[in-house]
Amino acid sequence: MVINDDLRSFPFPFGDSQVYKYSNNATPLRPPNAIELTDKYIDEIRLKRELLTNHPERCYQSSSQTLDAQWEIVDLILHNLVGYYPDQFKLEKKDEQWIFTNLQTKENIAFTFGDRTTLEVEPLDFIGRHVQEDLLLMMQRDGDLFLDAGQLCFPANWSLFFNVGMTFKEIHSPIPGFQSESLDDRILQFLMRIEAGTPWGRKNWSLMAGNKLDTSLETFAEWGQARKQVTKENAGKLVHLRVEVQKLFRLPQSNGILFTIHSHMLPLERFIQHTPWLEQFYAILHELPAFISDYKGISLYRQQVLEYLVEEMKKR
Amino acid sequence: MYRNSTIQVRVSNIQEETSTIKRFTLQAMDDSILPSFSGGSHITTFLPHPSGTLEKHYSIFNVSGKTGLFEIAVRLAEDSSGGSRYWHQNVQVGDVLPVSYPKNYFPVSFQAKHHVFYAAGIGITPFLSMMAELAKKNKSFELHYAAKSKQQCAFYDYLQNVFPNQCHFYFSNGDSTERLSPTQLLNHRIGTHVYFCGPESMIHDFTIAAKAYGYPSFHIHFERFAPRSIKEKHAFPIKMKKRDTELEVPANSSLLEVLLQNGIKIPYSCRVGGCGTCEVKVVDGEVIHFDSFLSEEQQLSNQTMLCCVSRGKGRLVLDI
Numbered sequence: 001m002v003i004n005d006d007l008r009s010f011p012f013p014f015g016d017s018q019v020y021k022y023s024n025n026a027t028p029l030r031p032p033n034a035i036e037l038t039d040k041y042i043d044e045i046r047l048k049r050e051l052l053t054n055h056p057e058r059c060y061q062s063s064s065q066t067l068d069a070q071w072e073i074v075d076l077i078l079h080n081l082v083g084y085y086p087d088q089f090k091l092e093k094k095d096e097q098w099i100f101t102n103l104q105t106k107e108n109i110a111f112t113f114g115d116r117t118t119l120e121v122e123p124l125d126f127i128g129r130h131v132q133e134d135l136l137l138m139m140q141r142d143g144d145l146f147l148d149a150g151q152l153c154f155p156a157n158w159s160l161f162f163n164v165g166m167t168f169k170e171i172h173s174p175i176p177g178f179q180s181e182s183l184d185d186r187i188l189q190f191l192m193r194i195e196a197g198t199p200w201g202r203k204n205w206s207l208m209a210g211n212k213l214d215t216s217l218e219t220f221a222e223w224g225q226a227r228k229q230v231t232k233e234n235a236g237k238l239v240h241l242r243v244e245v246q247k248l249f250r251l252p253q254s255n256g257i258l259f260t261i262h263s264h265m266l267p268l269e270r271f272i273q274h275t276p277w278l279e280q281f282y283a284i285l286h287e288l289p290a291f292i293s294d295y296k297g298i299s300l301y302r303q304q305v306l307e308y309l310v311e312e313m314k315k316r
Numbered sequence: 317m318y319r320n321s322t323i324q325v326r327v328s329n330i331q332e333e334t335s336t337i338k339r340f341t342l343q344a345m346d347d348s349i350l351p352s353f354s355g356g357s358h359i360t361t362f363l364p365h366p367s368g369t370l371e372k373h374y375s376i377f378n379v380s381g382k383t384g385l386f387e388i389a390v391r392l393a394e395d396s397s398g399g400s401r402y403w404h405q406n407v408q409v410g411d412v413l414p415v416s417y418p419k420n421y422f423p424v425s426f427q428a429k430h431h432v433f434y435a436a437g438i439g440i441t442p443f444l445s446m447m448a449e450l451a452k453k454n455k456s457f458e459l460h461y462a463a464k465s466k467q468q469c470a471f472y473d474y475l476q477n478v479f480p481n482q483c484h485f486y487f488s489n490g491d492s493t494e495r496l497s498p499t500q501l502l503n504h505r506i507g508t509h510v511y512f513c514g515p516e517s518m519i520h521d522f523t524i525a526a527k528a529y530g531y532p533s534f535h536i537h538f539e540r541f542a543p544r545s546i547k548e549k550h551a552f553p554i555k556m557k558k559r560d561t562e563l564e565v566p567a568n569s570s571l572l573e574v575l576l577q578n579g580i581k582i583p584y585s586c587r588v589g590g591c592g593t594c595e596v597k598v599v600d601g602e603v604i605h606f607d608s609f610l611s612e613e614q615q616l617s618n619q620t621m622l623c624c625v626s627r628g629k630g631r632l633v634l635d636i
Binding site: 032065072139140141142143189193195196197198252253254255 | 321322323351352353354357416417418419420423425426427534592593
């Protein structure tokens with residue numbers, strides 16, 4: 001079997017579990033890097049910038065009290081970029097005069113750190129245009145977490161425009177079963193205890209009919225139709241495993257939390273090349289409770305995918 | 317267990333603020349700068365000690381005006397268990413020690429219309445960074461600060477100089493006519509958040525008074541650096557349900573210490589009942605809570621406890 005780069009770099013989302021269960025599956029993030037570059041960098045950056053230009057309201061939201069935290073995010077991500085990818089990014093600093101060079105996009109950007117007027121867009125919007133991740137800022141205010149700013153181009157069926165300003169629990173209230181055993185309280189307490197210097201990471205997975213990264217709630221009518229077209233025969237190509245690598249960083253100056261989401265997609269036929277992954281994925285999808293399958297938007301074509309996986313297992 | 321990251325810092329300056337309080341300036345090892353921090357933040361310092369590393373928590377601030385530094389103030393405690401004595405007697409300029417990243421369990425309220433800080437003695441320290449943050453954001457605040465005398469009042473000149481219109485001082489030796497009293501809480505308008513830091517008795521009196529005067533509980537904030545003093549500690553037995561093992565917690569040890577000593581890896585952080593990291597589930601038995609993290613409702617449920625400070629009133633069965 002040939003393992004290509006797309007498979008090698010694909011984040012395996014299942015651990016060693018055979019069943020899906022809600023949990024706080026976060027682990028300390030090593031190395032503590034907020035961003036990751038893949039070979040899709042240029043394509044995805046281009047797509048992000050197109051979406052931001054054409055749909056600014058959908059892709060970028062911020063409230064006025066977040067500017068300081070936005071600069072903190074710029075500081076963190078720029079230093080991650082030049083620290084982990086020194087051959088692709090350069091940063092020159094002279095006091096507050098910063099010059100950022102992105103060698104892949106061939107851009108040179110000079111600005112005064114902390115001075116909003118020296119950038120064309122807000123700091124969070126600026127830095128988000130240089131990374132594949134979606135960037136969300138939660139501010140801790142009066143004992144709760146609020147989604148106060150975000151740049152979101154690749155949502156898995158949710159709306160930043162709708163959710164901005166909401167608390168963590170309000171945002172997650174549509175998830176079935178999330179309130180049982182006070183799981184929402186526990187995860188909120190966990191998030192509020194995250195400390196600077198100790199970032200966390202977790203993975204989340206779903207299935208997508210189609211290969212679009214920009215599956216916003218606003219455009220569901222366009223991309224949601226593909227769910228009806230899944231058959232046992234086309235599932236391997238049409239259905240994609242979508243994995244979000246999520247990372248959480250405390251911002252010590254503003255006391256906010258940066259939440260980065262890197263969305264990876266792989267057609268099922270590529271993912272199941274490795275037989276143990278095929279068998280584990282079949283077990284998990286087979287046991288997935290109906291309410292989770294409904295929430296993830298899989299129910300309409302789960303049976304077709306299961307039949308496809310059975311066929312594939314017979315071939316091995 | 318997973319250990320949080322630390323930063324190596326060098327002591328770059330030691331300043332005697334009063335006869336019992338020293339200010340230590342900590343800087344990064346190389347030319348870099350230390351992380352910024354929000355108002356009310358603290359760090360944990362790790363000090364060498366014959367009985368093992370001493371973990372002590374200190375509010376951080378920056379009164380020297382240079383960015384990228386941590387400053388802490390340490391009062392030499394008469395009954396020091398080693399931390400303040402070590403800082404005062406052993407630490408020299410140039411020394412290198414590990415400290416934690418800034419943490420904040422005592423942030424300023426976002427929704428407050430006005431902030432009032434009540435400090436006694438060394439309790440001033442968290443308010444130094446909080447006032448600096450509020451001043452930068454043009455927010456409304458005032459400080460009421462009690463000390464034995466003007467000489468014993470740390471940062472008196474700094475406060476008079478930087479926040480001349482917001483500070484009120486109270487000296488118990490007679491230098492000022494007024495004494496700091498909880499009845500002053502009656503003077504603040506609706507929308508005020510109040511913050512207390514000082515000895516246990518002071519926090520207790522002000523908190524009780526604020527509640528009695530009708531302050532909503534989420535308008536009342538306080539921070540204690542030592543765990544709430546436990547007048548009489550008793551030994552208690554525990555049973556660990558998942559391991560089917562029994563242990564005895566002696567009167568002079570915490571439950572967390574006993575668990576760690578027995579190789580049970582309970583995550584923990586602050587060790588004074590403030591951060592909630594060491595929470596364990598209680599199956600049976602009555603808990604005496606000494607933490608300031610769990611809500612009253614959570615405490616009364618008797619189903620959970622912070623094992624760094626809280627104890628059993630008799631035998632406890634724990635879900636670990």
